[in-house]
Amino acid sequence: MATNSIKPKPSFAGQFLKDYRKAHRLSQEQLAYDLSIEPRTLRAYESGERQLTNINELRRIADLLGVEPERLGLAASIYVPRTPEQIEAVVEHAWSLIEESRVQEARTVIDRLIHNLQSQITTEDPVLLKSLAHAYHAAGYVTSVSTRSFESYKAIPYYHQVEVIARIIKDDTLLNIGLTYQGDMYQRLGEINKAITYLEAARDTTLQADAASRGNGIQLLGRAYLRTNDVTNFERAMDTSEELTHAFDPKASVTHGHYSLGTVYEEYGRSYANLGQMQKALDYLDRAAAELPQTKFWELLLTTAKAIALVKGNELREGLDLATEAAQECLATGNIRFLDRIYIIDHYVEELTRDILQMRKPLHEAMHRGQETEI
């Protein structure tokens, strides 16, 4: 029997969510998870079975997706200040996107949040200031993950804001983060002395900082020492950093999992890889793999480190295949920071090719002349 039921039309926002999901190739389950709603609720919004018109909910969704509220049908002229809880929810969402290697989306979300927070930076409320600092921390991190080394200066203003806020609210943990990551950005830019100044300041002037931020800072200080070939201080720093990984709860870490026993092992692995000590590098990378979460971000980190280890250890075919695969994954996910490692490999390959051709020349000449002289 035919029915006269009229198919409901989705609301403006419901249709937007459907279009957004398809454009980002997300399943209804994935987007529902991102928005902290039930998949059946999202299905109902998209089909028009339920109308999404609640202003607070629309604003929350706009923040989580990093889109202008108008795109969900909200009036553009109404600016509503964000509460610390609202800011923290978006910041947490951005970190979870990084964890899934959805770097471009994370950047969109956090850039939008920072844009929305510009008028709130003058607040004197320490709780709100702390949330603002968390937003700047995430913004700096997302920026650094989505840029090549020579573009790292783009992340510095965000970390500087973390430092400024930390000094206002006298928060050593945030101060450590602000100083540490400014130092790390200078390290990426090749300004090693400046990097070490910042990183040592983080270590020496933020004594009340929590173990996670201190350990993270010291690990990055170790990396900077190694770049100056200061192996003694590298090892000392890494020892301390490794010890500190046992002094906090990783799930509640201020570094959002970007410092742990796994990251310390990866640091060792990559350091040995860069020095051509393949077996040691691979051993440490195996240990890192056992410790780090099995997410795309960490898998890519380990893959790039392993590629360096293999190539520099002369396991060229395997290493270069891995590097090519990793390069494609970096591009697909927007993780440009790890692409730097592929450039390191590419540069190494070019140098090695040149060296081998030089080495080959006298051999070839000797063969050609048919001489039986020693080379």
Place this chain on the structure above:
Amino acid sequence: MAQHELQQGLTHKLEGPFYEDGRWTASITLRGIESKTFYGKTQKEVQAQMLDYLDHIVLELERAHALLYKALEQQQTEIE
């Protein structure tokens, strides 16, 4: 944590061919890593093996460089 041996000095070395124990031998070390030893009845045979080995590596490197270049060039285009 045990002491770590972080050493620089990544150099190439080509040694031989030498005649010892009734055969010719030579070795190629790339970037400070023991890479390959060659043995043969004549010096020329060892040299030919070394050349083959180096040519093989160069081919591998060029193939990889072409693939990497393609991927990295794509990134340059995306940035522009």
